[in-house]
Amino acid sequence: MAAPLSVEVEFGGGAELLFDGVKKHQVTLPRQEEPWDIRNLLVWIKKNLLKERPELFIQGDSVRPGILVLINDADWELLGELDYQLQDQDSVLFISTLHGG
Amino acid sequence: MPAPPCTSCHAARAALRRPRSGQALCGACFCSAFEAEVLHTVLAGRLLPPGAVVAVGASGGKDSTVLAHVLRGLAPRLGISLQLVAVDEGIGGYRDAALAAVRRQAARWELPLTVVAYEDLFGGWTMDAVARSTAGSGRSRSCCTFCGVLRRRALEEGARRVGATHIVTGHNADDMAETVLMNFLRGDTGRLARGGGLGSPGEGGALPRCRPLQFASQKEVVLYAHFRRLDYFSEECVYAPEAFRGHARDLLKRLEAARPSAVLDLVHSAERLALAASARPPRPGACSRCGALASRALCQACALLDGLNRGRPRLAIGKGRRGLDEQATPGTPGDPAQTPTPKAVPTF
Numbered sequence: 423m424a425a426p427l428s429v430e431v432e433f434g435g436g437a438e439l440l441f442d443g444v445k446k447h448q449v450t451l452p453r454q455e456e457p458w459d460i461r462n463l464l465v466w467i468k469k470n471l472l473k474e475r476p477e478l479f480i481q482g483d484s485v486r487p488g489i490l491v492l493i494n495d496a497d498w499e500l501l502g503e504l505d506y507q508l509q510d511q512d513s514v515l516f517i518s519t520l521h522g523g
Numbered sequence: 524m525p526a527p528p529c530t531s532c533h534a535a536r537a538a539l540r541r542p543r544s545g546q547a548l549c550g551a552c553f554c555s556a557f558e559a560e561v562l563h564t565v566l567a568g569r570l571l572p573p574g575a576v577v578a579v580g581a582s583g584g585k586d587s588t589v590l591a592h593v594l595r596g597l598a599p600r601l602g603i604s605l606q607l608v609a610v611d612e613g614i615g616g617y618r619d620a621a622l623a624a625v626r627r628q629a630a631r632w633e634l635p636l637t638v639v640a641y642e643d644l645f646g647g648w649t650m651d652a653v654a655r656s657t658a659g660s661g662r663s664r665s666c667c668t669f670c671g672v673l674r675r676r677a678l679e680e681g682a683r684r685v686g687a688t689h690i691v692t693g694h695n696a697d698d699m700a701e702t703v704l705m706n707f708l709r710g711d712t713g714r715l716a717r718g719g720g721l722g723s724p725g726e727g728g729a730l731p732r733c734r735p736l737q738f739a740s741q742k743e744v745v746l747y748a749h750f751r752r753l754d755y756f757s758e759e760c761v762y763a764p765e766a767f768r769g770h771a772r773d774l775l776k777r778l779e780a781a782r783p784s785a786v787l788d789l790v791h792s793a794e795r796l797a798l799a800a801s802a803r804p805p806r807p808g809a810c811s812r813c814g815a816l817a818s819r820a821l822c823q824a825c826a827l828l829d830g831l832n833r834g835r836p837r838l839a840i841g842k843g844r845r846g847l848d849e850q851a852t853p854g855t856p857g858d859p860a861q862t863p864t865p866k867a868v869p870t871f
Contacts, residue, residue, distance in 0.1 A: 434749075434757070435585070435745060435757045436757035436758055436759065439758070487776035487777060487779065487780050488776050490742060490745060490746065492538075492749070495538055495550065496526045496536065496537065496538045496539065497538060497539040497540065497746070499539070499540055500526040500527065500537055500538075500539065500540060500547065501525075501526060517745055517749060518757070519585075519741050519742060519744075519745045520759070520772075521584070521585075521757050521758060521759040521763075
């Protein structure tokens with residue numbers, strides 16, 4: 423049983439183009455049965471924030487390879503990736519690396 | 524579960540784990556390690572000697588932004604000076620925005636910036652014009668094939684204009700690995716043989732080139748830019764979806780997900796290949812038209828432009844270059860050895 427959570431979801435490196443060009447989103451995740459982990463957050467983002475071409479952001483139940491995920495400025499690899507349990511006031515940043523340099 | 528502590532400073536929480544060593548580092552320690560590695564690449568390879576005037580290929584993108592920022596920090600230690608050189612391929616809507624980013628960077632870093640345009644160098648041919656010319660040729664347009672060759676030439680020209688002694692580009696490990704895959708997939712053994720190592724020493728009058736970021740994975744380049752709060756341009760070129768490199772990139776990303784060291788391992792493998800005697804490329808000579816390094820009578824740039832100007836854009840693409848008259852009269856429009864006269868705007 424998850425309480426409602428207030429989190430900041432941010433997009434960078436070009437990923438913001440899939441979200442109307444808006445980089446920072448302050449979101450409130452509602453109370454629900456399942457816990458709010460990154461897996462469920464992605465489902466929520468796909469349903470509520472993603473404006474176009476979901477295949478450029480999400481692949482299966484995770485992010486497309488080449489999209490980095492930082493939770494409170496730390497690589498999600500250190501925090502359990504999709505299984506990380508979100509806490510109130512967490513900040514999740516998705517940076518796309520999929521473009522020329 | 525919070526992140527483990529940084530294994531370097533033991534003070535802050537770790538922000539990432541380095542792909543090769545698995546070492547957990549905080550943002551600040553990671554950035555220091557990244558910079559130290561670039562310094563090591565340059566020093567160990569004797570890439571940029573003291574006194575070098577280094578032209579940095581600057582596109583406004585993540586790699587060249589990180590490259591310029593790191594080299595600027597290392598410049599006093601290395602005793603080098605930096606010049607930013609940006610190439611304007613003439614891609615409407617994309618390159619203008621990217622150049623605006625480069626100009627902002629040049630101002631912020633207080634580095635001189637020179638912009639060279641295809642339109643001026645190549646007799647009026649912008650990439651948009653090349654794309655129109657190569658459209659409808661059956662398979663994918665291959666305008667990216669032109670761009671790769673012409674950009675190299677444009678960068679060389681820009682570097683000469685500013686009196687550079689060396690050229691650096693921001694190619695990272697992922698770029699190198701993608702190139703290895705592409706060369707394998709195209710059967711381009713000549714490029715496979717030449718592609719490894721630390722860059723080109725500069726044969727046939729060309730300036731020496733190197734890639735100080737070539738051992739840095741793309742992910743780490745992006746993370747460095749993030750932790751150093753660097754502003755870069757992150758849109759994809761409008762023609763990129765048509766480029767063959769996209770296939771290599773997709774494959775590489777999937778491979779990396781299964782085996783994170785695959786990127787660097789691929790580059791490693793390619794460097795250690797020995798070609799069969801029959802596959803070794805001929806010793807390069809000089810282009811009969813412009814004098815640049817060439818393995819045939821015409822260098823790639825002249826051959827490609829020749830094809831464009833004759834309305835046969837696919838003439839110089841692919842192996843064999845069948846039908847190419849390599850004794851074609853110099854002085855025809857688009858001859859890069861000529862000073863461009865009133866714009867030879869292509870008509871189709």
